[in-house]
Amino acid sequence: MGSQSDLTVMQGAADMLKEFDVPFEITVVSAHRTPERMMTYAKEARGRALKVIIAGAGGAAHLPGMVASVTTLPVIGVPIKSSNSLDGWDSLLSIAQMPKGVPVATVAVNGAQNAGVLAAQILAVSDEDLAARLAAYKKALEEKVQQMARDVEGGKG
Numbered sequence: 001m002g003s004q005s006d007l008t009v010m011q012g013a014a015d016m017l018k019e020f021d022v023p024f025e026i027t028v029v030s031a032h033r034t035p036e037r038m039m040t041y042a043k044e045a046r047g048r049a050l051k052v053i054i055a056g057a058g059g060a061a062h063l064p065g066m067v068a069s070v071t072t073l074p075v076i077g078v079p080i081k082s083s084n085s086l087d088g089w090d091s092l093l094s095i096a097q098m099p100k101g102v103p104v105a106t107v108a109v110n111g112a113q114n115a116g117v118l119a120a121q122i123l124a125v126s127d128e129d130l131a132a133r134l135a136a137y138k139k140a141l142e143e144k145v146q147q148m149a150r151d152v153e154g155g156k157g
Contacts, residue, residue, distance in 0.1 A: 002057040016116025031062040042067040058082025061091035077104040
């Protein structure tokens with residue numbers, strides 16, 4: 001994430017990865033204030049056995065795109081509605097509107113939980129145990145909605 005203040009949002013990705021028992025690391029890397037740290041982090045990620053990078057940033061939100069520019073790993077961008085953003089729209093557009101050849105998968109503003117799920121889904125392509133945990137998660141979501149439907153339908157006069 002670009003700043004420690006982003007942790008309240010990015011914790012959602014960490015929580016989802018924990019739920020799926022996916023190991024991860026979390027740190028602060030600023031594209032603007034620590035560009036050398038960002039470049040080193042992104043360039044060395046594959047060597048540290050990382051498989052996917054989730055990068056959250058607010059405001060101009062250059063972190064996900066700059067990370068994607070120097071790694072071949074998939075990068076998932078989380079636009080963050082921060083104190084200096086325009087309701088998160090500037091962050092969303094900065095992350096989503098990448099030039100050809102430098103893709104960043106982008107989730108909703110403050111959508112770090114979905115970034116965690118998406119990262120797990122990418123990893124599950126080659127991990128059947130993780131795929132099974134994801135299937136159970138999706139089944140639980142389905143059951144929750146089915147229960148909501150029963151609750152609402154049962155309340156009819």
